Amino acid sequence: MAPTTVPRTSDELAEALSDTSRRSEILKSQDTLREFITDYAREYAKSDPGIEQQIRDETQRQFAEILKGEQIEGINRLNLAPDAQPVARSRYYNAKAPGASLDKQFTDWTSYLTATWAGATTQEAFAARSEIKKIQNSFGSSVPSDGGFLIPEQLRSELLRVALETAVVRSRARVVPMETLTVPYPMIDSTSNATSVHGGITGYWTEESGTLTDSSPSFGRINLMAKKLTLYSEIPNELFQDSLISLEQFMNESYPEALAWFEDVAFTSGDGVGQPLGYLNAPAAISITKESGQAADTIVWENLVKMYARMLPSSMSRAVWVANNDTFPELATMALSVGTGGSAVWIGDGGGEAAPPMRILGRPVIFTEKASTRGDAGDINLVDFGYYLIGDRQAMQAETSTHFKFSNDQTAMRVIARVDGRPWIQSAITPQTGSNTLSPFVKIAARA
Structure with missing residues (x-):
């Protein structure tokens, strides 16, 4: 989908979906819908720098929650518990x-x-x-x-x-x-x-089939x-x-x-x-x-x-x-x-x-x-x-x-x-x- 047709704000998104021909194009298949959503998310993030920081914070939070949970196979993590072996x-x-x-x-x-x-x-x-x-x-x-x-x-x-x-x-x-x-x-x-x-x-140099010396x-x-x-x-x-x-x-x-x-x-x-x-x-x-x-x-x-x-x-x-x-x-x-x-x-x-x-x-x-x-x-x-x-x-x-x-x-x-x-x-x-x-x-x- 061409970048010029991708909405960057919620208002532009509403306008795109209210257009019957645009909506039909977007919903034509699962691939076109997925591409539209992905492009919209990318353009929306570019228009609001705070989005990237929010994503980063949420990623770190989710990762911290994972580390607090059970040991995941293949991952060696540091045990920060007070009674942990150093x-x-x-x-x-x-x-x-x-x-x-x-x-x-x-x-x-x-x-x-x-x-x-x-x-x-x-x-x-x-x-x-x-x-x-x-x-x-x-x-x-x-x-x-x-x-x-x-x-x-x-x-x-x-x-x-x-x-x-x-x-x-x-x-x-x-x-x-x-x-x-x-x-x-x-x-x-x-x-x-x-x-x-x-x-x-x-070491000895010997002829072919010669006797080896121990x-x-x-x-x-x-x-x-x-x-x-x-x-x-x-x-x-x-x-x-x-x-x-x-x-x-x-x-x-x-x-x-x-x-x-x-x-x-x-x-x-x-x-x-x-x-x-x-x-x-x-x-x-x-x-x-x-x-x-x-x-x-x-x-x-x-x-x-x-x-x-x-x-x-x-x-x-x-x-x-x-x-x-x-x-x-x-x-x-x-x-x-x-x-x-x-x-x-x-x-x-x-x-x-x-x-x-x-x-x-x-x-x-x-x-x-x-x-x-x-x-x-x-x-x-x-x-x-x-x-x-x-x-x-x-x-x-x-x-x-x-x-x-x-x-x-x-x-x-x-x-x-x-x-x-x-x-x-x-x-x-x-x-x-x-x-x-x-x-x-x-x-x-x-x-x-």
Whole structure:
């Protein structure tokens, strides 16, 4: 139907329907009637902008009513009920973890600390503690008993999520969930690519119908054994009594940052005795010795070039430089000698006005005080953290005491996490050709 014949208002509609010939044309068939009604509705909406807003409001209202009703097949909707289980926001969330049974009851730190604070004497608090212990005891064979209360999985995973954002190692390492205190993890026992790869796979070129030579890789395993990391703090009782909102902020920010801090220290330089084995102490780590005549506590361009040359080729795209803050002056003033002259090799042009590029030989540079101090072994490292394993125990506990610091009117609080970390590769690799071994962990030796 031509647009010029379509009415746009109620008056024009009445006029069209009062015309016998027009009415006959409109009612000629179901199709002409449907087309007329559709065109009229479209033109009417154009003539009154408020119609579109009314349609939008009514659509939203109807959609809201649908969402309030029963779950529709194929649609996953957010449950906004006050007692609903919160949506997991962390990739560390494990629905099968012991603490997952507590998520519906404790949706935030405020509700959890209100119940587990040693100074809480309400019936609600006693009932909540009993429920936590009941669930904790049902996992007695896999959850160590330290006297504390099991932390809900939603809160545990949130602690790890925030820690992930501030950590140097965890955010780049290979994280392995641990449902028990000890988890064996497979590895390929590879030490050389000279005649085979992946610890024993050998390839042969053979003639048609020729005899094949047997070969097989040599597999080993790494035992991840959860070590106990205890975070301890003393908190004024007033925070528990009057300002749980402030305390929740503390738990959402300070504890995750502390967790990331102490984990990073262990993942970097831990000796493996009662704590993770840090990448600086990895059996596969390669140390680059200083140059002939190199002054103490200095870093020269040749050090970095040689470190880069010893990185495992498959790790080049993931490797990062990890350096102590004290190394920055050496890196920023480092020069490449060319004959009797030379030039800066890192900062480049700009007269010192622009920020440094924070990349060396194309790989990112991460400054951290957790690396060795300048001049010591490992003050700057080239690392592929894809070869570092972190074992995450799927249970975390919290405990408070009002007696230990009774005279100070403080609550002693501790959070116990269990975690392990160790290098995945146990030996530097001898390449097929070349005179130097290769590794995903390369550090500079001490320059005394």
